[in-house]
Amino acid sequence: MRTIEIKPVTRIEGHAKITIDLDEQGSVQDAHFHVTQFRGFEKFCEGRPFYEMPSLMARICGICTISHMLASAKACEGLMAVRVPETAINLRRIANLAQMIQSHALSFYYLAAPDLILGMDADPAQRNIYGLMKTNPQFVRDGVRLRQFGQEIIELLAGKRLHPLWIVPGGVTTPLSSEVRKKILSSIPEALTIIQRTLDWYKTVLDNYREEIRTFATFPSLFMGLVTPDGELEHYHGRLRVVDPTGTIVEDQIDPTLYSNYIGEEVLPYSYLKAPYYKSRGYPEGIYRVGPLARLNIIDRTGTPRAEEEWVEYRALRRQANLSNFHNHYARLIEILYSIERIEQLLNYPDIMSSHVRAHASPNNNEGIGVTEAPRGTLIHHYKIDDDGLLTWANLIVATGHNNLAMNRGVLQVAKHFVTGNHLQEGVLNRVEAVIRTFDPCLSCSTHAVGQMPLDIRLMDSQGRVVDRLKRD
């Protein structure tokens, strides 16, 4: 067997690499997406007081800080058996949706758009956000403004944009002021105009990407995420739903705290990232996807008027579940629209400025589970504590983990399309990079490079000799 190895070496080396295995005939046999970075949050939090967890776990990620804080706080609230005030829940929802907007805007405008607008095979020196500034400055300004919109809401609510200490077990530390409410509301029309402009443009160019839609991780799988009791889009509470490739619901209204009855976790010998699977289908047949594509596949309706119109049009692309990961881009735009509308709805709730935003309690349970929807998909925090409130065990399942099997499948699909015999086609670099980006995996910065992702692909024969190589620094 021969092996092609692709090493994305970005800001911190060794986060992830890709190997493509060839058989003796030179045909692609398998592909693996490796995460070689070890972080160990599940272990080094052991022994710490449970109430430290939200701020400690927030450090897992600089993009999804709010999601980790929320899932962690909810797990802590399971330990405390406390009832969080409704206003605190709604303020947390606003912060989570603001994070959804800024994260999705980063993914679409900064990272994916250069490929979409300038072309997959454009000169990497120009295929980045700076190249876009020259050709499409208004588009980039729109992306910058949406990022700011999300970041400003988080800062206004929580005191700072990154790693705020506002979300605590039992609620939030400060209520919403009239001034902040007015300020956020005043910026909503501009945000709506921007996202509608982008959606309208994207729909006009969607047909240009037929090849990518057909080949970018397009395969049957299950899809999972949270929904409301009415089957609407849900990013904070809700129940888990699983649908199959035909769009048929196979599990519904699962209590998220019972996740381990439905999700198994396989440890892979080649990666630090575990591979969750849907237990009823076994490993690896229980492959499922989470994130924007999955969320828009599992719902019955969105729950806000303008996003609903867009979602109906989006779902018309395919009567069954949408199987192409390329449509994550489209789904992100619809979720941005939904998030803006939903923030406005929440800000108009009569009790949104109530001062009762935090409940207090000591631990009453030795086990707690918190589940939310992060931008990249379902996020699970599960803690156990001793009688002194010190953590004895933690299990985290993050969106990139849920998508692990699907990412492997996506890379395999591209490799089969672009790798033949002893020769590596130049296009394989860009396509592998672009397919990974559709998942927007959270491996710190390994796929968050602007423009080109440094790659090293080696084609090895069965004696370990390099017969071809493509390298990009």
Added chain:
Amino acid sequence: MYVRSVLVIGYGNTLRGDDGFGVAAAEQLRETSQTDQVRVLTCQQLTPELASEMSKVDRVIMIDAARGNTPGLITVSKVEPESDLTTFTHELRPSTLLACSQGLYGTCPETFLVSVTGYSFDFSDELSDYMTGMVSQALIRVRELIGQEF
């Protein structure tokens, strides 16, 4: 009379000792010198969104820590716009950010970088004693730049 506006951006990683110098200095400045004309921002690193903030002012002053053999050395340099196409969203350089302001918003504010060589970049959420004492020295230079004629 036309009132000039100044934006001060202090940046760095506050969990890596003296790398948080820019943030510490900017926070101290905010307590004493923030006015309608002088706005102070702090952040972990420079990101493209800051280009929008920069485009709205007449002068930008950035405060950052630097590595080097002479801890406490204060360097003030004028920043010129320069498109660096190889950098990442997470760590833009001042010159790239200025180019973003120019390219996206058509404005290129006069921009200075006040860079102070740190002593220790080990894991710590506090500045080293030596660099704590340097905050007031750096702010003297920053205030000079704020008050400097355009």
